[in-house]
Amino acid sequence: MLKVEGLYKRFSISNGKTIAPIQDLHFSLEPSTSIGIAGPSGIGKSSILKCLHRTYLCTQGNIWYDSMLYGWINLAEASERQIIEIRTYEVSYVSQFLRVIPRVSCLDIVAGELFPMIENMEAARIQAKDILQRLGIPEKLWTLYPATFSGGEKQRINLAKSLIKKPRLLLLDEPTASLDENMKEKVVELLLEMKKEGTAMIGVFHDWETMDVIVDHVLDMTPSTASQ
């Protein structure tokens, strides 16, 4: 469902210098499978995810994605409106940082993600409660604003925001980085369940244990082996 062909990303930074984290990258991904991106810090693992999500514009190359809405579409060239629709219904990116409108309760932040699909806030909240519960967010936190939550809690709110939409393609940027063992297990269980239901995943994982359980193929970014 995803074919990346000859992907390059170059950043032009001040005084004419460039950084090129991604050079001639090729890989493909089927439904219900997952790829883990490995390599040292700063090598461009997150950059790959951000290119797939179009948070970064690719310098060169194609990202073919078999979308429900549009059929095969090149995410590197699709219109912004198409990308917005695809992000709403199909592809979701879980970042390491939670960035949300201030003074909205965590329950409503998660429920709000369903708004394009569900008009009724109460119905959306029921699903949001379910996913928050599964991710181990204590009920007493649901009506609070996440600004003062712990790192691990914020991270799980981020996961809840993405997972509630049951995306077809999930881009995971260190989704378990600040979680303890117990919480990690809950997250892994949920991810495996979604994978079984057809979700394809590409992730950068901090710990090898989680990576081992979730990932089918490893994309090694260590220099000189930059393609699979």
Next chain:
Amino acid sequence: MSLVESPLLSIRNFYKKYGDGCLFCTTDSESENPYMDGNRCLECGTVWACRNLNFDLYQGEILGIVGESGSGKSTLVKSLFFNEEPTYGEMYLASYRDGEQNVFDCSHQTKRYLQNHELGMVDQNPYHGLRMDYSSGGNIAEKLIAADYSHVGQMVERAEELLEKVEIPVARMNEPPRKFSGGMQQRVQISKALANRPPLLLLGEITTGLDLSVQARVLDLIRTIQQELKVSMIVISHDLGVIRMLTDRTLVLNQGRIVENGLTDQIMEDPQHAYTQLLVHSLL
């Protein structure tokens, strides 16, 4: 959703000058004009506030327009609400004659009609958008009357409903906005702008001058309105934080030109134009 969408609003070749213009500055080209210092003509002193703006707005989306003071964003939004006359340019509204009539060319009457039925505007300064000595309910009623409401009971009901939505106590409906705090005035203005259920809402620098807690509330209000009423909005701001919270797509204006447009997260994380990079790096 359909695969080919048509825009709710289209702006084409939009120019606005302040001054007479002269031979040196009226021929516009994207390349550097040696007779101009930024957007000001060195020969005749004319300021070109907006230069060749082109963009579309779609159903239900929030489009951000960001730029520093003097970049032309207020001029643009005033022109969209017909408070300024453009120098050249076309504006098409899907709801008016199937989007085939340039509404800038329409009569004063038609523009007034569109203002009252199709558009809502929230000004940076509540003193421009509200009558400070009328009651808050009266301010909303003014907009309702303009939009052909005639039944007093219905108008009162609608005003109450709107004030409730923006969290102004209905008990204070008869008080003039002059007696309200800045944040409350801004919320009355938003309720007035929404009164006629416009499909398109123009929001100019609405959080400027509000303290953080009030700003958070106004942002949340706008987000809720967008989710519940599916209103399309243009949000003007110099504050990238506000733009990031509210919008899906963003245009970056500098010296009257669109220097970059894209998905808001892309603009923030992978800015292409030097000016956008400067803006992003200036963010707290």
